[in-house]
Amino acid sequence: MRRILRLFRPYRGRLAVVGLLVGASSLVSVASPFLLKEILDTAIPQGRTGLLSLLALGMIATAVVTSVFGVLQTLISTTVGQRVMHDLRTAVYAQLQRMPLAFFTRTRTGEVQSRIANDIGGMQATVTSTATSLVSNLTAVVATVVAMLALDWRLTVVSLLLLPVFVWISRRVGRERKKITTQRQKQMAAMAATVTESLSVSGILLGRTMGRADSLTTSFAEESERLVDLEVRSSMAGRWRMSTIGIVMAAMPALIYWAAGLALQSGGPAISLGTLVAFVSLQQGLFRPAVSLLSTGVQMQTSLALFQRIFEYLDLPVDITEPEEPVRLEKISGEVAFEGVDFHYDREASGAATLGGIDLAVPAGGSLAVVGATGSGKSTLSYLVPRLYDVTGGRVLLDGVDVRDLDFDTLARAVGVVSQETYLFHASVADNLRFAKPDATDEEIEAAARAAQIHDHIDSLPDGYDTLVGERGYRFSGGEKQRLAIARTILRDPPVLILDEATSALDTRTEHAVQQAIDALSAGRTTITIAHRLSTVRDADQIVVLESGRIAERGTHEQLLAQDGRYAGLVRRDAESATVGAAAGASGAGGAGAGGGAEGAGAGAAPDSGSEQTNAGAVVPQNV
Numbered sequence: 001m002r003r004i005l006r007l008f009r010p011y012r013g014r015l016a017v018v019g020l021l022v023g024a025s026s027l028v029s030v031a032s033p034f035l036l037k038e039i040l041d042t043a044i045p046q047g048r049t050g051l052l053s054l055l056a057l058g059m060i061a062t063a064v065v066t067s068v069f070g071v072l073q074t075l076i077s078t079t080v081g082q083r084v085m086h087d088l089r090t091a092v093y094a095q096l097q098r099m100p101l102a103f104f105t106r107t108r109t110g111e112v113q114s115r116i117a118n119d120i121g122g123m124q125a126t127v128t129s130t131a132t133s134l135v136s137n138l139t140a141v142v143a144t145v146v147a148m149l150a151l152d153w154r155l156t157v158v159s160l161l162l163l164p165v166f167v168w169i170s171r172r173v174g175r176e177r178k179k180i181t182t183q184r185q186k187q188m189a190a191m192a193a194t195v196t197e198s199l200s201v202s203g204i205l206l207g208r209t210m211g212r213a214d215s216l217t218t219s220f221a222e223e224s225e226r227l228v229d230l231e232v233r234s235s236m237a238g239r240w241r242m243s244t245i246g247i248v249m250a251a252m253p254a255l256i257y258w259a260a261g262l263a264l265q266s267g268g269p270a271i272s273l274g275t276l277v278a279f280v281s282l283q284q285g286l287f288r289p290a291v292s293l294l295s296t297g298v299q300m301q302t303s304l305a306l307f308q309r310i311f312e313y314l315d316l317p318v319d320i321t322e323p324e325e326p327v328r329l330e331k332i333s334g335e336v337a338f339e340g341v342d343f344h345y346d347r348e349a350s351g352a353a354t355l356g357g358i359d360l361a362v363p364a365g366g367s368l369a370v371v372g373a374t375g376s377g378k379s380t381l382s383y384l385v386p387r388l389y390d391v392t393g394g395r396v397l398l399d400g401v402d403v404r405d406l407d408f409d410t411l412a413r414a415v416g417v418v419s420q421e422t423y424l425f426h427a428s429v430a431d432n433l434r435f436a437k438p439d440a441t442d443e444e445i446e447a448a449a450r451a452a453q454i455h456d457h458i459d460s461l462p463d464g465y466d467t468l469v470g471e472r473g474y475r476f477s478g479g480e481k482q483r484l485a486i487a488r489t490i491l492r493d494p495p496v497l498i499l500d501e502a503t504s505a506l507d508t509r510t511e512h513a514v515q516q517a518i519d520a521l522s523a524g525r526t527t528i529t530i531a532h533r534l535s536t537v538r539d540a541d542q543i544v545v546l547e548s549g550r551i552a553e554r555g556t557h558e559q560l561l562a563q564d565g566r567y568a569g570l571v572r573r574d575a576e577s578a579t580v581g582a583a584a585g586a587s588g589a590g591g592a593g594a595g596g597g598a599e600g601a602g603a604g605a606a607p608d609s610g611s612e613q614t615n616a617g618a619v620v621p622q623n624v
Contacts, residue, residue: 001304003307003311004307007084007087007088007127008080008084010083010087011080011083011084014076014079014080015077015080017076018073018076018077018080021069021072021073021076022069022073022139023139024069025065025066025069025070025073026139026140026142026143027143028062028065028066028069029062029066029140029143030143030144030147030282031058031062032059032062032063032281033147033151033278033279033281033282034147034278035055035058035059035062036059036274036277036278036281037151037274037275037277037278038051038055038274039052039055039056039274040274040277040278041274041275042274043055081124081127084127085120085123085124085127088120088123088127088310089116089120091314092115092116092120092310092313092314093116095313095314095316095318096112096313098318098320098321099316099318100318100319100320100388100389100390101383101388101389102319102345102389103316108193109193110189110190110191110192110193110194110195111189111190111192111193113192114185114188114189114192114193115189115309115310115313117192118185118188118189118192119185119306119309119310120306120310122181122185122303122306123303123306123307123310137289137290138289140286140289141286141289141290144282144286144289145160145286147282148279148282148283148286151275151278151279151282152275152279155256155259155260155279158255158256158259159252159256159283159286177234178304178305179305180230180233180234181234181305181306182305182308182309183230184227184230184231184234185305185306185309187223187226187227187230188227190223191220191223191224191227194219194220194223195220198216198220252283253280253283256276256279256280256283257276257280260276319390320387320389320390322407322408323404323405326405326406326407326408326410327401327405327406327407327410328406328407328409328410329398329399329401329406329410329414332398332399332410332413332414332495332496333364333399333495334364334365334398334399334414334495334496334525334526335361335362335363335364335397335398335399335400335526336360336361336362336368336385336396336397336398336496336526336528337360337361337362337396337397337400338358338359338360338361338381338384338394338396338397339359339394339395339396339397340357340358340359340393340394340395341355341357341358341359341381341384341391341393341394341395341396342355342356342357342358342391342392342393342394343355343356343377343380343384343389343391343392343393343549344392345389352548352549353392353549354377354380354549355377355380355381355549355550356549356550357550357551358381358394358550358551359551360542360544360551362526362528362541362542363526364399364495364526365524365525365526366526366527366541366542367522367526367527367528367529367539367540367541367542368527368528368529368540368541368542368543368544369528369529369531369536369537369540369542369543369544370382370528370529370530370531370543370544370546371531371532371534371537371543371544371545371546371567371570372545372546372547372552373547376546376547376548376549377546377548377549378530378546379500379501379530381530381546382417382498382500382528382530384396384403385398385403385415385496385498385528386403386411386412386415386417386498387403387404387411390404398411398414398415398496413494414494414495414496415494415496415497415498416489416492416494416496416497416498417489417498417500418482418485418486418489418497418498418499418500418502418518418521419485419500419501419502420500420501420502422478422481422482422484422485424469424476424481424484424485425469426468426469426470427468427469428463428465428466428467428468428469429458429464429465429466429467429469429484430442430445430465430466432469432484432488433445433448433449433465433484433487433488433491434491435488436488436489436491436492437491437492440491442465444491445465445487445491446465448487448488448490448491449465449487451487451490451517451520451521452483452484452486452487452490452517452520452521453483453516453517453520454480454483454484454486454487454517457480469481469484479514482502482514483514483517485502486502486514486517486518486521487517489521490520490521494525495525495526496525496526496527496528497521497522497525497526497527497528498527498528498530499518499522499527499528499529499530499531500530501530501531501532502514502518515536518536527540533574534567534570534571534574535574537557538557539557540556540557541556542554542555542556543555543556543557543560543567545560545565545566545567545570547566552565552566553565553566553567
C-alpha cells in the first residue's frame, strides 16, 4: 500500500485541492438535515414564512454547492488518476526496454502485452476514482456521525451497533475477490498470448497450411470458457453478504422509528418530530457513503492483485546496465577483440559453457567470418559485441574499451546488426528506414536504398516509399526485406557490422543480389559474418570454425583448406549440396519442356520466399 501511495506523490498538490473540495462538500451536505429540522420544528409550526423561505433556499443552495464541488473534484481526481496510469504504463514499458534479450526468449509476447493492457487497464477505476471516493466517503461518514451525535447520541449508538460486523464481512469478501482476480488476470494473459501467436501472419499461415484452424478455435473457446467462469466468480464473490449489509442498512430507519416510539411509550425522553426526521435523513445520508466505503475496501483489495502483477515486472532485475560513469567514444574506428571470453545462458547452471576460451582480434576495417555447425555458438558470439548478452567470463573490447564500460548510445552508434530474421514495422517503407535515423532526408533514404539495390523495386511500387510493408513486412519477399534491412543499416552507418546468417534463407539468385548489397555495406567497416553458406566468407581476412563453443580452427580460406580439417569438410559438404541442387534443377528443366518451361526452370532454385509484386500492383504470396 505504501508503494501504491508513492505513485500519487508527484500530484500531492492537486490531491490536496481534491481533499479540500471533499471536506467542504461533506460539511455543506451535512447542513441540509439541520435546515430540515428547523423547518419542521420552528418555521412551519410557528408560521414564520420568511424563515421558511430562507431555510428552503439554504437547502437548495446546499445541493447546488455540493454538486459543483463534486464535479470539480471528479475532474481533478480523474486527471490525477490518468496521469498515474500513464506513469505506470511508461514505467513498465521502459523497464521492458531495459530487459536483456534472454527475457524475451522465454516470455510469451501476449503475456507482456496483457500486463500493459489488461492489468494496468484493470486498475483504472482504482487509480482514477477509488482514492477520491475513499477520502470523500470517509469524510462524509465522519461528518455525518458527528452530526448524528449532536442530534441524539442514543439513536446514534443504535445505528452503529452492527458496523464492526459489516467491516469484517467486507474484508473477507475483499480477500476472496483478490484471489479470484489473480487467477482471472493470468487467464486473460494466456488468452492474449494465444491470440497474438495464432492470429499473427505467421500463425495464420501455419494454422491454415496444417489444417488446424478448427482446433485452434476450439482451444481458444476453452480458454474463453475458463475466463467466463472466473469473471462470474469474481462478480458474484461475496455478493450475497454485501447485499445483506445493504438490506440491514436500508432497514435502519424503521428500527429508529421503532426505538423512538418504544422510548416515548415507556416514559423515556421525548424526541421531537424534526429531530427524528433530521436524524433519519442523516442516517440515510450515512448509508450511501458507508456502503460505498465498504465496497471501496473490497475494490482496493481486488486491485492489489493487479498492482502486484505490475510490480513484478517493475522489480525484474536488469542484468545489462550502464556503469555509473560510462565511457563515451566520439570517434569510433571499429577495432573489436575477444579476450578469454566465456558465456553461459544460465549463470547458475552447471555443465558445459555455450562459449569458452574465445580469443579473437579484428582490426578496424577488417573482416572475421565465424562458421560451424548449428548450436556451436556462432550467433551468441556476435551478440556479445552489442551487449545483447553479457559475457560471464573474460571481456569484449571495442577500440580497446570493455563494451560493459561504454554508454548505450556509443554501442548503438558503433554496432549494426543484420540478421536472418528481418523485422519490419507495419508502416511505410520510408518510416521503416527512418527508424535507423529519424532525421534522415528523402535523399539520404534514397541513397541508402540504392546502395542496398532495392531502390528500383521501391520506385516501381504505386506508392513508392510510402508503401505500407504490412505486418512483419509480409508484402515483400525475403530478399526484398533483407535488402530493406541492409538499407536501414547503411542509413545508420555503423563502423562495426554484424551479419548473422543474413543470406542463409534465400535462394541462390536472390542471395547474389543481397550479397552485392552486403558488399557495399561492408566496405570500410569492421565486419563479423556468421555464415552457414561458406561461399559468402571465402574472402574474409580471418575465418574461425567454432565447435561446441570453442575455436577449433582459424585462418584464411586457403590456409584452412590446406589443413584439410573441419573447415575443409564443411566446404566439401557445401559442394556436394550444390551438385545435388544443380542436378535437381536440370531434371526440372527437362520436365518443363513437356509443358511448363517456367515451372521447370524454377525447380533448380527455390523462388525468393515471401511475395512478389504483380503487374497490377497487387501483392500475392509466392513461396508459402
